[in-house]
Amino acid sequence: MTYRSTFRAVGVIVGGRVIDPASGFDGVADVILDGKGRVERIERAGRDRRYERVPGAVLDAGGMIVAPGFVDLHCHLREPGREDEETVASGSAAGVRGGFTTLCCMPNTEPAIADQETVRFVLDRASSAPGRVYPVGAITRDREGKSLAEIAEMVAAGAVAFSDDGAPVASAGLLRRAMQYAHMFGVPIVEHCETPELSGNGVMHEGLVSTKLGLRGIPAISEEICVARDIALSRETGTHLHVAHVSTAGSVAIIRAAKAAGVNVTAEVTPHHLMLTDDWVARDFDPLYKVNPPLRTADDVTALRAGLADGTIDCIATDHAPHAEQEKDGEFDLAPFGTVGLETALGVCVKALRETGLMEWLLLIDCLSRRPAQVFHLPAGAIAPGAPADIAIIDPDARWTVTPDQLTSKSKNSAFYGWELTGLVKSTIVDGRLVHESNGARGRALPS
Amino acid sequence: MASDATPAPPPGRLRIRHLLGLEGVCREDIEKILTTAESFKEVLDRPIKKVPPLRGQTIVNLFYEPSTRTRISFELAEKRLSADVVNFTTAASSVQKGESLRDTVKNILAMKTDVIVIRHPSPGAPHFLTRATDAIILNAGDGAHEHPTQGLLDMYTLWERWRTLEGKRVLILGDVLHSRVARSNIWGLLTMGAQVAVCGPATLVPACLADLGIEVFTDVDAALDTGFDAVNVLRIQRERQSSDFLPSLREYARLFGIDAARASRLRPGALVMHPGPMNRGVEITSEVADGDASVILDQVTNGLAVRMAVLYLLCGGQVPAAAAREGE
Ligand SMILES: [Zn+2]
Ligand SMILES: [Zn+2]
Numbered sequence: 001m002t003y004r005s006t007f008r009a010v011g012v013i014v015g016g017r018v019i020d021p022a023s024g025f026d027g028v029a030d031v032i033l034d035g036k037g038r039v040e041r042i043e044r045a046g047r048d049r050r051y052e053r054v055p056g057a058v059l060d061a062g063g064m065i066v067a068p069g070f071v072d073l074h075c076h077l078r079e080p081g082r083e084d085e086e087t088v089a090s091g092s093a094a095g096v097r098g099g100f101t102t103l104c105c106m107p108n109t110e111p112a113i114a115d116q117e118t119v120r121f122v123l124d125r126a127s128s129a130p131g132r133v134y135p136v137g138a139i140t141r142d143r144e145g146k147s148l149a150e151i152a153e154m155v156a157a158g159a160v161a162f163s164d165d166g167a168p169v170a171s172a173g174l175l176r177r178a179m180q181y182a183h184m185f186g187v188p189i190v191e192h193c194e195t196p197e198l199s200g201n202g203v204m205h206e207g208l209v210s211t212k213l214g215l216r217g218i219p220a221i222s223e224e225i226c227v228a229r230d231i232a233l234s235r236e237t238g239t240h241l242h243v244a245h246v247s248t249a250g251s252v253a254i255i256r257a258a259k260a261a262g263v264n265v266t267a268e269v270t271p272h273h274l275m276l277t278d279d280w281v282a283r284d285f286d287p288l289y290k291v292n293p294p295l296r297t298a299d300d301v302t303a304l305r306a307g308l309a310d311g312t313i314d315c316i317a318t319d320h321a322p323h324a325e326q327e328k329d330g331e332f333d334l335a336p337f338g339t340v341g342l343e344t345a346l347g348v349c350v351k352a353l354r355e356t357g358l359m360e361w362l363l364l365i366d367c368l369s370r371r372p373a374q375v376f377h378l379p380a381g382a383i384a385p386g387a388p389a390d391i392a393i394i395d396p397d398a399r400w401t402v403t404p405d406q407l408t409s410k411s412k413n414s415a416f417y418g419w420e421l422t423g424l425v426k427s428t429i430v431d432g433r434l435v436h437e438s439n440g441a442r443g444r445a446l447p448s
Numbered sequence: 449m450a451s452d453a454t455p456a457p458p459p460g461r462l463r464i465r466h467l468l469g470l471e472g473v474c475r476e477d478i479e480k481i482l483t484t485a486e487s488f489k490e491v492l493d494r495p496i497k498k499v500p501p502l503r504g505q506t507i508v509n510l511f512y513e514p515s516t517r518t519r520i521s522f523e524l525a526e527k528r529l530s531a532d533v534v535n536f537t538t539a540a541s542s543v544q545k546g547e548s549l550r551d552t553v554k555n556i557l558a559m560k561t562d563v564i565v566i567r568h569p570s571p572g573a574p575h576f577l578t579r580a581t582d583a584i585i586l587n588a589g590d591g592a593h594e595h596p597t598q599g600l601l602d603m604y605t606l607w608e609r610w611r612t613l614e615g616k617r618v619l620i621l622g623d624v625l626h627s628r629v630a631r632s633n634i635w636g637l638l639t640m641g642a643q644v645a646v647c648g649p650a651t652l653v654p655a656c657l658a659d660l661g662i663e664v665f666t667d668v669d670a671a672l673d674t675g676f677d678a679v680n681v682l683r684i685q686r687e688r689q690s691s692d693f694l695p696s697l698r699e700y701a702r703l704f705g706i707d708a709a710r711a712s713r714l715r716p717g718a719l720v721m722h723p724g725p726m727n728r729g730v731e732i733t734s735e736v737a738d739g740d741a742s743v744i745l746d747q748v749t750n751g752l753a754v755r756m757a758v759l760y761l762l763c764g765g766q767v768p769a770a771a772a773r774e775g776e
Contacts (some may be wrong), residue, residue, distance in 0.1 A: 208656035212471065214571040214592030214628060284579065285572025330549050332569035335592070 004130065007433035008057060011035065015045050016061025016393065020068065020381035021366035031066060033389045041378040041385050056101055059434070061393050064426060067359060068369040068381050069101025069390035071132075073268055074244055074317035075342065077133070078126060079104070080118070081110025083319050086322040086410045088122060091342070092129035094320070094409040099425035100340040101131045102373070102380045105137040108166040114138035114149045116157040123158050130435035131391070131428075134378065135158045135188060139178045145170050148178055155185045160376050162191035165244060166367035168226050169195055172233065174194040179239035188240040188266070188376060191230045193251070194293065198222035203333045205294040213282060215333060220248040220296050231258045236266055242375060243267040243320050245382045247293035249303030256312040266319070267374045268317035271348040273338055277301055280415070287328045287335030288415050291321070308367060309358050315372035318345050322411030339415040343407050346394065347421025356398075357424070361396070389432035392437035398424035460764045465759055466585040467711045468574050469594030470635040478639060481600055482607050484757035485750070491528070492753060501760055502531035507563040508556050510586070511537045515567055517724065518588055518598075520563050521748075525755035534561070546726030549573065550580050557581050562765060564588070569714060586761050592626045598723055599632025601754040603640060605721065605747050606678055614641035618713075619671055621704065622731055623652040623693075629723045633680060634662060647671045648682075668704050672713040677713060680721040681706050684731050697730050707733045711741055719743045 020026075020042075031046070034040035048227030064373055077091035086094075088105070105122065107113035119135050126133035131160045136160035141149045143166070146322040151162060152340075162182055166189055169175040175189075182189050184389025199222045204210050206217020230256065234241035246252060246267045257264050272291060277298050280289045289295060296327060307313040328335050341348075349368065353359040359367075375428045380390055402419045428436035452504040462477045470478075491499055502530065505708070507526045511519050526533045540600035542551075565586045566574050577585045608614055618637055624630045624646045637644045638661065642689065645663035646653060658664050665671035684700060694700050709721060720741045721730075728734050737744060 015666050211654035211656050212660075214590070214594070214626075214631060257671075285575050326548060331568070331576065332572045333570045398544070 004431050004433050004435065006189045006193055007130070007435050009035065009387045010057055010059050010389070010429050010432055010434050013059045013061050013066055013391065013393065013429075015067035016064045016162045017041060018066045019362055019365050020364055020382060020383040021370040022384060024362070026362050030158045031383060031391070033432045035432065037387055037389055037433075039150070039383055039387050039389050042383065043088050056154055057434075059393070059427060063395070065365075065394040067099070067392045067394060068383050069428065069430065070099045070345070070368040071102040071372040071380050072100045072318050072320070072342065073104045073161075073315065073346075073372045073376055074241070074336070075103050075105055075320035076108065076322065077105040077323060078109060084204060084410070085324050088125035088130045088133055088167060090408070090410045091320065091322070092131040092133055094340070094342045094407070095326050096131045096428040096430065097245070097438070098345050099368070099394065099424065100342055100345075101390035101392065102134070102378060104134045104136050104160060104348065104376060106163060106165040108143060110347070112138045112143040114140075114142055116150065116153040119157040119159050120155050121422065132380070133429050134158065134376075136161045136163050136164070136165070138162065139164045139189065140174065143167070145174065148174070151178075151181055151187070152185060155187055159187070160378065161188045161190050161242065162350070163192065163244065165190065165416060168192050168194050172229060174229065176233050176237065178255070179233055179237040180239070181208065183239045186240075188242045191226070192244050193223050193226035194218075194232060195222045195225045196351055198225065200370055202294075204281050204289060205296050207278060207297060209273050209278040209282050212395055213279065215408070220250055220300070223248050223293055224250040224254060225256050230413060231255070231263055231265055235261070235263045238264060238342060240300050241265045245270050245273065245293055245305070246304065246313055247273050247296050247300060249300045252303045252307035252312055254266070256307065259312060266314040266376075267312070268315050268372070269308055269313045270317060271345045271352065273343055274304055274308070274316075274352040275348050275446050278415045281332070285332040287330070288331050288339065288417070290332060290337055291319075291339050291415070292337035305352060305356070305358055308353070309363070314375050316345065316349060316367045317372065318342050322409055323413045325412060328413045338413065340407065340411055340413055340434060341377045343409065344402055344414060344416045344421065347400070347402075347423050348416060348419075349421040351421060389429055391429040392425050393427040393429070395424050395426045396428070397422065400424050460761070462761050465762070466574070466578055467596050468578070468585065468587050470596045470599045470632045470633060470639070471594065473596075473635070473639065478600070478603070478636060481524075481754065481757050481761060482604050484513060484761055485600075485604050485753040486608070488756040488760070489750065489753035491756075492749070496586055497508050498528050498530060499532045502526070502529035504536065505563065505763055506532045506561040507565060508561045509533065509535045509588075510556070510564055510566045511535070511555075512541055512566070512568040512573070513538070515587070515589065518567060521751045522588060522755055524754050525759060528752075529756055529759055531727070531759070535652050545720065549576060553577055553580055557583060563759070586758065589628050591628065592631075593628055594632045594635075596632045597751065597755050597758060598629050599636040600758065601747055601751040602629075602680060602721055602723070602748045603636050604754050605743050606719065608750070609719065613637060615643065616677045617643045617645070617675060617742065618677045619679045620646045620682065621668065621679055621706065622648050623684055623687040623688060624648050624657065624682070625652045626681050626688070628686070631679075634660065638662070643673070645671060645676070649694060649700070651739070652688070668710065668769060672710060675715050675716060677715050678719040679706065680723075681724065681732050683723065684727055686727070697727075701730050705731055705733065706736050708735045711736045711739065714741070721747060723747070
């Protein structure tokens with residue numbers, strides 16, 4: 001963590017509304033850091049005026065929410081291979097701007113993160129990034145879906161989960177062996193659930209809108225059959241299955257039933273699937289709305305929101321998928337899938353989950369921090385004595401409009417341009433250091 | 449796309465600025481196109497078939513898909529309106545060198561062109577051009593999305609006979625899933641008050657079509673029992689068989705092909721249409737294609753008149769004064 005030591009240290013965060021889902025605490029308090037990157041204690045606001053004894057600076061969080069730093073289990077940082085689109089450092093910078101202090105990056109890079117050298121390479125890049133980055137290793141060699149990658153060595157090198165994201169492991173036999181093997185190390189298998197022969201070369205959700213537009217459809221059943229298959233394998237092997245980017249009401253129902261039956265399954269949903277429907281594609285065939293899984297129907301969006309609220313879906317993950325501008329500027333069916341999402345996640349979730357009355361701040365923050373950390377067993381997601389001082393300071397009332405200039409990600413393919421969002425990350429702290437401070441943030445340094 | 453809520457355009461103009469599809473095009477615009485086409489059809493019967501309204505305008509026919517028929521129809525329509533015409537086809541283009549659609553179009557516009565007629569395999573490519581350029585865009589077929597001038601010429605062919613489409617029952621038969629002709633027909637016919645039904649094998653009929661307020665059949669004989677004033681027979685592409693949409697063309701011909709016996713079950717005076725080119729003996733027998741009910745060649749002639757009408761109306765406000773005077 002060499003790079004982070006160059007950021008300004010924070011000693012105490014005063015007067016904010018501290019929300020810690022792990023303890024259920026929600027109240028105005030001061031958070032005192034220990035100067036070594038950890039939280040020392042939380043106490044009643046203003047009780048301890050001995051700030052001068054605290055090493056480093058004071059951050060005034062009056063009117064702000066002080067939350068655990070967000071944890072994204074699913075993003076694409078494109079390094080190695082497409083550093084023009086994103087790098088570990090640039091993705092992490094976008095992440096901390098969005099309040100994400102921990103990112104897990106998917107292995108569909110060039111070459112794939114499919115051996116210990118590449119895992120180490122990513123971790124080396126992460127050491128000079130503003131936030132924490134953990135690689136997800138590939139399940140199969142080169143992500144080709146043919147034979148197992150060296151999972152044990154990647155675990156030893158620091159991979160936290162395994163996935164062939166971008167595609168499912170199409171062979172049920174190979175996935176079964178992958179689960180049996182991964183079980184020895186207690187690492188989750190993350191599946192991009194899709195049935196290739198049902199998706200075909202579809203480019204959007206199959207339904208009324210795809211019928212009108214004449215675009216090839218990806219049916220809901222393509223995802224649901226794979227979810228059901230993978231859950232059956234998880235039930236048999238006992239291996240933790242994490243379903244990536246759930247997109248259909250049918251998948252939510254299947255996962256709900258599996259959880260009730262005690263299967264070791266968790267799931268995530270993206271902010272864009274919580275907010276957008278396939279109708280957006282009809283507004284001009286804009287490839288910015290081309291994502292995989294595709295944007296579904298209003299009924300699916302309703303089911304996803306309900307599934308997240310009742311815990312069927314464990315957490316929110318961005319599936320941040322940066323693409324170079326020229327690749328998203330042309331024919332819809334030729335453009336690659338994916339939207340960037342790290343910097344808009346909070347505002348979009350506020351719109352989808354808070355402004356709809358579905359969630360209070362405590363639950364929303366839980367879905368973005370503690371719950372994802374638990375899914376991958378990461379040391380994050382709490383503001384508690386001894387916990388890493390990874391903190392997002394949120395202005396809950398700040399309104400901002402999404403424009404390309406507002407985004408720091410190297411790629412600008414956002415599905416939310418022109419949206420006015422409420423909720424802005426004012427400051428982000430990683431390891432007790434201020435790694436992001438937005439313009440107009442109220443933080444100030446006291447003379448030491 | 450225009451809606452009925454937009455203010456009325458000046459006389460001789462359409463509410464739409466581009467013709468991207470027939471979805472959302474109002475009845476008033478369609479009627480204006482049909483009546484204008486009728487006057488151009490009269491021009492086509494003159495000894496000198498050329499009129500001056502588009503003199504000085506440059507139109508690019510940008511064809512990313514080979515389609516000799518549609519391209520020739522547009523080219524003739526443009527020339528008979530005295531426009532300068534440039535043809536840009538994939539064979540001669542830089543597309544194969546990997547140039548993006550945006551760059552290709554920027555280059556074409558740098559040559560000061562006014563109208564782009566585009567045929568492209570990707571749905572929405574014409575919509576993309578409206579974002580990327582200021583030119584007037586005319587969709588000549590975008591993938592399986594729409595083929596609005598084909599929809600208009602089909603409607604014109606019916607309207608020419610009946611003078612109205614209100615309440616008429618039209619069956620669209622065949623591969624609806626992949627057909628841009630079907631989509632444009634559905635939107636246009638519904639707007640003009642016709643009743644639309646589609647029929648085809650379940651693998652080639654998109655499931656949600658019924659939500660558009662049209663009847664969906666997978667049994668052509670059951671469909672015919674309900675009575676139709678016209679049947680629009682779609683082309684079955686042979687590659688659909690190899691991609692497992694159909695067991696065989698033979699079986700398709702038996703189940704869905706229009707032969708004399710099936711054609712005789714249409715309402716008296718009913719019309720048989722086909723956008724061409726036909727697979728004789730597959731979706732339609734020669735007896736029907738060349739029979740009394742067939743208006744297939746009328747469609748080709750009408751295509752020219754309809755395309756002239758659309759070009760004339762879309763470019764209407766830009767007629768150079770000198771040319772307009774000559775046209776009086
Ligand atoms: Zn995926
Ligand atoms: Zn992904």
